[in-house]
Amino acid sequence: MTDAALELPRIVIRRRSRFMRKAFPYLMVGPAVVYLLGITLWPGAFALYRSFYTGKFKWDYVGLENYRVLLGDEHFWTAVWNTLLLGSITLTIEFSIALLLAALVYRSPWVKGWRILFMLPMLFMPSAVGFLWKLIFNDGRVMADLLFRLGLVDGGVDWMAHTFNARFVLVLVDVWQWTPFLFIILVAGLQGQDKEIEEAARLDGASFARMFWNISLPLLRPIIAIALVLRGIDLLNNMSAVNIITQGSPAGDTETLSYFIYRTAFRSFDHGYASAASVLLLIATVILAQLLVRKFFRSGTES
Amino acid sequence: MSKRMEGPRWGWIILSIWGVFALLPIIYFASIALRPRNEIIAPVPIYFPTLTTETWFKIWTEWPIGLYFYNSIVAVSGSVFICLILGVPAAYALARYKFKGNADIGYYILSTKMMAPAAVVVPMFFLFGKLKLIDSVWALMLVYAAMNLSIVVWIIRSYMIDIHPEIEDAARTDGASDLRILWEIIIPMCMPGIITAAVIAAIFAMNEYLFTLIIASKNAYPLSVALANFSGGSDGIIYNAIALVGFLAFFPALLLVILIQNHLSRGLTMGAVKG
Incomplete structure (x- = not known):
């Protein structure tokens, strides 16, 4: 009786065909892959198809005209430039602050408390954060008033009329909300490092700063790379703050590529033209993704 | 006997500065949720508004x-x-x-x-x-x-x-x-x-x-x-x-x-x- 109960499943396994055994992992991973292909490949193909048409309320075939115009479009290149410029400035500032804060906190007994405190801005919806800072800078005039009280300005400040000011606002908003993202990752990376090496360095008389700079930081490099890749990708896609706070003003100087596509497609209703920009962005991100993903993440069962 | 592992003593000052920077806009945001509509946008910003939850009911019925x-x-x-x-x-x-x-x-x-x-x-x-x-x-x-x-x-x-x-x-x-x-x-x-x-x-x-x-x-x-x-x-x-x-x-x-x-x-x- 017990013998039979034990034997039965084994027979079932043996009976399972070679084909089934080979197919099993594919059947497990298949649905997810099909779903992702369906929601990336299909729209990609559709964008490519539509990019050969004008899309203002009716579809007329125009061949490569959209691309020709796009590559000569000053607004498009401004958007590309803004995306890269704002992204790299923001990333640099966020990383510097996050690294400083992480270095000061990672061996502190209060690290969990600091982490919760610093994390709070990250937990608000980006759209809510957009409106919060729109109120602080624009509609509520809080920032101008504070600067006035400190004697730094003599009256109102128009944050949206000057390129520098408007870009400053966008950078500040992102730094406020997303520095903790890098901070959390860096703290975890530092906490994972061997305490004894630090201890030994300290006993040898190295100052904390020296120890951190010469030992902890080089060891942290792979984690820094992953953190920067993830935040960098999100920055390239930044659009909610632009849409809510500046809407590209002044004169498109804060327009990011994502916002350019959104505006062209859903404000000017030029869907064909927006599709052409989408295709270029898609190609760029696919290439970028292939490079980054394979370099910084480990796949397969061997890891 | 062993030196401090936690880092420099002045560290908490920098951490506190960032903490205040992270927190102040949130407190301001909370005060916005708690203030009457006419005190949100004023010629000079109101930092200490009348606190009320009355508007919540209005918001709830309006949207x-x-x-x-x-x-x-x-x-x-x-x-x-x-x-x-x-x-x-x-x-x-x-x-x-x-x-x-x-x-x-x-x-x-x-x-x-x-x-x-x-x-x-x-x-x-x-x-x-x-x-x-x-x-x-x-x-x-x-x-x-x-x-x-x-x-x-x-x-x-x-x-x-x-x-x-x-x-x-x-x-x-x-x-x-x-x-x-x-x-x-x-x-x-x-x-x-x-x-x-x-x-x-x-x-x-x-x-x-x-x-x-x-x-x-x-x-x-x-x-x-x-x-x-x-x-x-x-x-x-x-x-x-x-x-x-x-x-x-x-x-x-x-x-x-x-x-x-x-x-x-x-x-x-x-x-x-x-x-």
């Missing part, structure tokens, strides 16, 4: 906040459910089976996370238009699931790799089938990973802005985009409604994140950074 909340909950939890149904088996196959293309499939799944949403937002609009899913929570659910599936697969995969293969081998010699091993051994053992993945996917879905903006137009508004709708003609933007809804979405996120705080960095890096 269908209950509906926005319901939409958010349905779209977000539905998307997390899809992610887990598709993601757990995929993660298991990637973590445990040697098969041709394992690494490539893993990378493909991860690379969808790197794709710019703006690159597919225009065709997505037409796709959902054809399916008659514009302004539907179902469309939001499908998009959020697609957006988060890669994260969910990679997080759970990282936790599954950490489980000792001997445990499964023992079960296998006892005659358990692969699916039973997954269901009865692997899933319970990597529950922290599954919960982490679910929480992070839920928060990202809750925050999604671009797709939501083009898909939802009235009936399907979830909280993230409903905010922008709070403008009452001559009143301009109704900031206290925005602040109130902002906090309504903030508190659940805070609770969830505290729940998984020790897994947070691992979740945010898709398993690459442990701790």
